[in-house]
Amino acid sequence: MKKAGAIDIGGTKTLVGVIGADGHVMSAMRIPTFRGDCFACLAQAAVEFEKCLCELGLAASDLAGIGVNMPGMVDSSNGILIDAPFARWRNVNVSGFLGGLLKTESISVENDVNACAIGEHFFGGDGGDFLWITASTGIGGAFFSGGRLVRGSGFCAGELGHVKVEYDRPALCPCGQSGCVEAHASGSAIGRMLLEKAGENPSLKAEIKKRGLAFDAATCAMLAREGVEEAAEIFNTAGMYIGRALGATANLLNPSKIYMGGGVANSLDLFIGALKKEFESCAVGQCSDVNIIKTALGYEAALKGAAASAFLSGGRGQQNLTSMKQGINA
Ligand SMILES: [Zn+2]
Incomplete structure (x- = not known):
């Protein structure tokens, strides 16, 4: 079964995990969100995420992609966090930074609430x-x-x-x-x-x-x-x-x-x-x-939404989300 990585950075907590294409949470971990430097917060999430992969005996290359939710305004076509006022994070290249750490280009970045709706669409049907x-x-x-x-x-x-x-x-x-x-x-x-x-x-x-x-x-x-x-x-x-x-x-x-x-x-x-x-x-x-x-997605709705973004991007990171956006504007 296909699986996707999911990283959900929330205002107070961060969830990371690996989700199956049927919505099953195969592995998940939770840590408090580090509200200081955004890059430090992402690095911390990447470390936890790698623990999940390790637990399942997987590498990032085994995944359909990795979806990342950010608690703020996101330019999903470029994988950039534009603004997260609660932590004063601005103009952060999330896909570039996490892609470097996790050694993959298949990273899709989405606003956390948008991701929930994407999850409802993908898993809730x-x-x-x-x-x-x-x-x-x-x-x-x-x-x-x-x-x-x-x-x-x-x-x-x-x-x-x-x-x-x-x-x-x-x-x-x-x-x-x-x-x-x-x-x-x-x-x-x-x-x-x-x-x-x-x-x-x-x-x-x-x-x-x-x-x-x-x-x-x-x-x-x-x-x-x-x-x-x-x-x-x-x-x-x-x-x-x-x-x-x-x-x-x-x-x-x-x-x-x-x-x-x-x-x-x-x-x-x-x-x-x-x-x-x-x-x-x-x-x-x-x-x-x-x-x-x-x-019906439950407590992990946002985490599942992050995985749904990754599945929908088909492993092409932000590119497919660009076409998704073009589709909306068409
Ligand atoms: Zn208001």
């Missing part, structure tokens, strides 16, 4: 018009139309996280603007809302502290499942905002499905009601006929 949303620390999106990823003129299409959803009491967003859905419904926003609720309710605050829990989305989900009203309310609020952003997006793109991934998607059952209610009041007619579901 969705060949139509669909939207992908990752809701974790931040919120990102990617759009497939007619079986192809829509990249946009500046590699920036699908920036769902910065759709404005709140004008009366807008929260500041990491992008520098305010009122974005990322500022109101991401994992970070859910954690912030939990801290605010705890500030208003001393017994809730004491309970969280007594149990040694963090003020984050995972704690909020746990409390909501235990019946804590404030925690359930937070998810309703976040769901409402996500529904608003998705409604506006559905009006523009008319997808048939919306796949949700990322840590917050594990709590989709806690906010799908509020999400759908708002979605239906924002999306018009045929645009509201959308199936909104959690991805």
Whole structure:
């Protein structure tokens, strides 16, 4: 069976692995992302990746290619990270640098959220018009139309996280603007809302502290499942905002499905009601006929997406992705 290498550099964690053409994760390792120098971060990932190869008795030449996800804006036709604001990484030749370290030219570089959508297409078999949303620390999106990823003129299409959803009491967003859905419904926003609720309710605050829990989305989900009203309310609020952003997006793109991934998607059952209610009041007619579901790709969606990019490039690294992009623009 064909296999591909996958390197997923995330904002907080880096996953590396080898994935079979059927989506099976043959080997994977996880390390914290080094946020200092980008080249040091990539070198560290390459070392871990070589351990995975070694474990399976493989060399880079045995792979269909290696897909690399970067947490920022990527020029995938040239394998370059244009900008990753969270770490101030700019204009990094990822494919050239990693290709040198791993002694291969078959490296495809992709934005991490785009890669998830590519994974849904390749492994999940969705060949139509669909939207992908990752809701974790931040919120990102990617759009497939007619079986192809829509990249946009500046590699920036699908920036769902910065759709404005709140004008009366807008929260500041990491992008520098305010009122974005990322500022109101991401994992970070859910954690912030939990801290605010705890500030208003001393017994809730004491309970969280007594149990040694963090003020984050995972704690909020746990409390909501235990019946804590404030925690359930937070998810309703976040769901409402996500529904608003998705409604506006559905009006523009008319997808048939919306796949949700990322840590917050594990709590989709806690906010799908509020999400759908708002979605239906924002999306018009045929645009509201959308199936909104959690991805079946699971925790390793982005890692599988990296492998999918490598399989789709057919071992020719960035070249085939160039033709993929030309296909979109044709
Ligand atoms: Zn924003």
